Amino acid sequence: MPSLMSKQRLPHYLCLGLSSLLVGSALIGCGSGESEAEINVKPPEVNVPKPKNLAIITPVELRNVVVKVYDNFDNTLVLEKSISTTTNQSFTLPYILNTNHLYRIEILSTPTTLIYDFISGQYQTYSQNLHALVAVNVSKLTQNILVNPSSEAIYQRALVRSGYLPTDATANQKVISALQLQLATQDVNNALLTAFNIETRNLEPSYQLNSFTAQDVALSPSIYANSFLSYGYLQQWTNAHPNNAFAEFTKSLSLDLSDGQLDAKKVRGDQRTFTPMFASSPDNIDPAKNTLINIANNQATVRDQFGASLKSAVLQLANSFQQQTLNPNGYALLQDKAYSANTPSFDSAIAFRIQGAGDYRRAVGFSDTVDTCNGSLYACKQGITGINITNARLPSIEYLIGNYKDTSSGCQLNIRANGVIELIKGAQVYRSTLDADSTDNLLQVNKVNHEYLLNSSSTTPENAALEYTFVQVNIKANQVLSASAGVDNRKAPDQLQTTQLQCNFS
Numbered sequence: 001m002p003s004l005m006s007k008q009r010l011p012h013y014l015c016l017g018l019s020s021l022l023v024g025s026a027l028i029g030c031g032s033g034e035s036e037a038e039i040n041v042k043p044p045e046v047n048v049p050k051p052k053n054l055a056i057i058t059p060v061e062l063r064n065v066v067v068k069v070y071d072n073f074d075n076t077l078v079l080e081k082s083i084s085t086t087t088n089q090s091f092t093l094p095y096i097l098n099t100n101h102l103y104r105i106e107i108l109s110t111p112t113t114l115i116y117d118f119i120s121g122q123y124q125t126y127s128q129n130l131h132a133l134v135a136v137n138v139s140k141l142t143q144n145i146l147v148n149p150s151s152e153a154i155y156q157r158a159l160v161r162s163g164y165l166p167t168d169a170t171a172n173q174k175v176i177s178a179l180q181l182q183l184a185t186q187d188v189n190n191a192l193l194t195a196f197n198i199e200t201r202n203l204e205p206s207y208q209l210n211s212f213t214a215q216d217v218a219l220s221p222s223i224y225a226n227s228f229l230s231y232g233y234l235q236q237w238t239n240a241h242p243n244n245a246f247a248e249f250t251k252s253l254s255l256d257l258s259d260g261q262l263d264a265k266k267v268r269g270d271q272r273t274f275t276p277m278f279a280s281s282p283d284n285i286d287p288a289k290n291t292l293i294n295i296a297n298n299q300a301t302v303r304d305q306f307g308a309s310l311k312s313a314v315l316q317l318a319n320s321f322q323q324q325t326l327n328p329n330g331y332a333l334l335q336d337k338a339y340s341a342n343t344p345s346f347d348s349a350i351a352f353r354i355q356g357a358g359d360y361r362r363a364v365g366f367s368d369t370v371d372t373c374n375g376s377l378y379a380c381k382q383g384i385t386g387i388n389i390t391n392a393r394l395p396s397i398e399y400l401i402g403n404y405k406d407t408s409s410g411c412q413l414n415i416r417a418n419g420v421i422e423l424i425k426g427a428q429v430y431r432s433t434l435d436a437d438s439t440d441n442l443l444q445v446n447k448v449n450h451e452y453l454l455n456s457s458s459t460t461p462e463n464a465a466l467e468y469t470f471v472q473v474n475i476k477a478n479q480v481l482s483a484s485a486g487v488d489n490r491k492a493p494d495q496l497q498t499t500q501l502q503c504n505f506s
Contacts, residue, residue, distance in 0.1 A: 053142040055090035061204035131155040150196035157184035163418035166270040167403040191262035217330040232314030263359035268402025287365035299358030306357035307340030350392035376492035382441035386419030399478040411503030430485035432456040
C-alpha cells in the first residue's frame with residue numbers, strides 16, 4: 001500500500017509575474033588585415049537564484065493586517081509583516097525559495113482591520129483570514145500573489161483533495177501537493193468562470209471601477225470584462241446579503257466550492273453553516289447518463305438561472321459606475337459576455353465539466369459492462385482510485401467523499417478524496433486506500449436501483465489464512481447505506497466471509 005502521506009512533486013507554475021528578466025546579447029567584433037566581420041554571440045543564460053519579491057494583490061483595500069508567508073512543505077515561517085494597507089504592497093523575501101515547494105500566503109485580520117466596501121464607498125470593520133497557495137515562478141523576479149475569495153476557495157478545495165475532511169480535528173496543509181493545487185484551481189476556475197484572476201490594483205477611494213478608460217478597454221478587454229465579472233459576484237451577493245458582504249461571501253463561497261462545484265452543497269458531513277447563492281443543484285444519479293451532454297443538461301436550469309442573475313448584477317454594477325456613458329464599448333463587452341456555458345453540441349464519455357454553476361460530478365457506478373472480475377458474483381470494475389489521479393473510464397467516488405456518523409452505535413466512516421477509507425468505532429479502526437489495486441473494485445449489485453458495493457484492500461493477503469482485510473461500503477444512488485470491515489480470501493467479495501465491524505448509516 002502506498003503511504004497515506006505520499007507527496008507528489010509535479011511541476012506547477014502560476015503565471016502571476018509582471019515582468020521578465022531580460023538577458024541581452026553581446027556584440028563582439030573580430031577581424032584581421034583588410035576585412036572585419038561582426039558576429040552576434042548570445043552568451044549562455046545563467047539563472048542566478050535571487051530572493052523573490054512578492055506583490056500582494058487583493059480585490060479591495062484592507063488596512064491594518066498581518067501578512068505571513070509559509071513554506072507549505074514544513075510550515076516554516078518565511079516572512080511575517082504588519083502592513084497598514086494592501087494597496088501597492090510588495091516586499092522582498094529574506095532568502096531564496098525552494099522551487100520544489102508550495103508556499104502559503106496568509107492575510108490575517110487584527111482588531112483594527114478595515115475593509116473598503118466599494119459599493120457603499122465606506123470602510124467597514126473586518127474579521128477574516130485569507131489564504132493563497134502558490135508555486136514559485138522562477139521566470140519572474142517579482143511574483144504577483146492574488147489573495148481573494150477565489151484563492152481562499154482554491155485553498156479549501158486543495159485541503160479536501162489532499163485528504164482533509166471538515167470533521168477532522170485539524171487540517172494538515174503540508175500534505176497538499178502541486179497536483180492537488182493544480183486540480184483545485186481548475187475546479188474553482190471552472191465554477192467561477194476564472195473570476196478574481198486579475199492583476200489590477202485593489203479598489204480604494206482613489207481607484208474605482210470608473211477608473212477604466214476607453215484605452216484600457218481597447219488594449220485589455222479581457223482585464224476589463226473579468227474585473228467587472230469578479231466584482232459582479234460581490235454585487236450579486238450584496239443585493240441579498242448586505243452585511244459584512246466580502247467576508248460572508250468569501251466564507252460561503254469557499255464552503256460551497258469545497259466539493260469542487262458551485263452547487264449549493266458542502267462536503268458530506270460538514271456541520272459548518274453557510275448561505276448558498278441559489279437552490280441546491282440536482283445530483284447526477286444515473287451512471288448510464290455519465291456523459292458530458294447528459295450531465296450538462298441535468299444542470300442546465302441551475303447554470304442558466306445563476307448565469308442570468310450574475311449578468312444582471314454585473315450590468316447593475318457597470319451602470320452604477322457610469323460605464324454605459326464612460327465606456328460604451330466596454331459596456332457592450334459586458335452585455336455580450338457569456339456568464340455560463342451552453343450545453344455542448346458534442347458528447348464525451350471522458351469529459352464531464354463545463355463552466356458555470358452546477359454539480360458536474362459523475363454518478364457512482366457504471367452501465368457499460370456486465371463483465372466480472374476475479375470471479376465476482378456481480379458485474380465489476382477494478383482499479384478504483386481517489387479523485388486526484390483518475391481514469392475517466394473507471395467509476396468515480398467523488399459523490400461519496402465525506403464523513404458519515406451513526407450516533408446510536410458510535411460508528412464513523414471517512415471517505416477521503418485521496419482514496420483513504422476509514423471505518424471507526426471506539427478503538428476499532430479499519431483503514432484502506434483506493435489506489436488502483438485489483439482489490440479496489442466496484443460491484444454492480446442492482447443496475448436499475450443504482451446499488452453498488454465498493455471494496456478496498458491491499459494487493460496481498462494479510463494473514464496466514466491468505467485472507468485480505470477489506471473495508472466494504474454499500475451504496476445506493478450516490479448514498480452510503482452501510483459499511484463493513486473484515487476478511488475474505490476473494491479479491492472482489494459480495495459479502496465478507498468474516499465481519500469484524502458492521503455499521504449502518506441510512
